[in-house]
Amino acid sequence: MxxxxxxxxxxxxxxxxxxxxxxxxxxxxxxxxxxxxxxxxxxxxxxxxxxxxxxxxxxxxxxxxxxxxxxxxxxxxRLSTVKPLSPAERRAIERFLVGAVDLDDVVHRTVRLLAQITRQVAVVQYPSLARSTVRHLELVPISTTRVMVVMIANTGRVEQRQVELPTPLDETQVTTLRRLTNEKLCGSKLSDTPPLVQALVDEAPVELRAATVALSTTLLETLVERHEERVALAGTANLTRGGLLDFQGSLRPILEALEEEVILLKLIGEVEPITRVRIGDENEIDNLRATSIVSAGYGPGVTIVGGLGVLGPTRMDYPGTIATVRAVARYVGEMLAQN
Structure with missing residues (x-):
């Protein structure tokens, strides 16, 4: 009907x-x-x-x-209009996020901000390495036979590893290796790098071949294989004021679910540019069937690199929550684009 x-x-x-x-x-x-x-x-x-x-x-x-x-x-x-944020709320979001000094700071400020504004549990996924591109690779000599590889992604995410070299390299050789590595890999999606790393080895000058082979193993581990995702959580105390006890009798099943990073990623990690709302029984996870989740993807420009969202009782202010999640996702994406 x-x-x-x-x-x-x-x-x-x-x-x-x-x-x-x-x-x-x-x-x-x-x-x-x-x-x-x-x-x-x-x-x-x-x-x-x-x-x-x-x-x-x-x-x-x-x-x-x-x-x-x-x-x-x-x-x-049937929401014809999502409640627009007031100018004061927009300014507050901007002010809160604009002072961030690095990616960790951006993520932790974002998750605290979402929890404070919505008065719900907030979850923010770190930018996914699988969806990132290589911005720069730095090789820092530690000794003649050891270098530190620092990979900086376009999202501001930084990964670093040490590489043991089979033969000593002087400063000029390290500089050459750094240049060749950046020329080959910069601007590439991390998921597209394996053949490029192989090409780097194949094309390496004879005197750098052994060092490039050692470096390539670490590059593949850093760029491709280490795709474990990380999430930040804030506002679990807000569960006590959300009316969830009325339905559950206990918050323990919800808190237990929120301790599992795999579950948190399932809630907000299936990132899409649109705002997604899952209500009650629409949640796949049994322990969260008394809750609703509002989530959105974020990233620089049109590229989505992570998800963020809030979880609370089904009796939540949907227009206000949707507006907040959208606005915060947009601000975080703009920050990443400026980095």
């Missing part, structure tokens, strides 16, 4: 009131608080239809109703 505009208005009013008051919503309260333009009897009839269709339910034998997961989903899908 397709709901008409009036019933959608009633559903929207129930969602907004329940999010605001945390109390089941009755027809009398709806008529008093919202300009629905119809009588209490009509609202009661509309609520009966919404309940029959599974969009709202009666938690106990009071007159009040609360939205179901299906009701929240319809509300989110």
């Amino acid at each position: 397709t709901l008409d505009d009036r019933k959608l208005d009633v559903l929207r009013a129930i969602v907004e009131d329940y999010v605001a008051t945390q109390e089941p919503v009755g027809s009398k309260a709806l008529v008093e608080r919202h300009q629905l333009g119809v009588s209490p009897a009509t609202v009661r009839n509309d609520m009966a239809v919404l309940e029959e269709e599974g969009y709202i339910r009666q938690p106990h034998t009071s007159a009040g109703r609360v939205p179901t997961d299906r009701g929240y989903r319809l509300f989110v899908d």
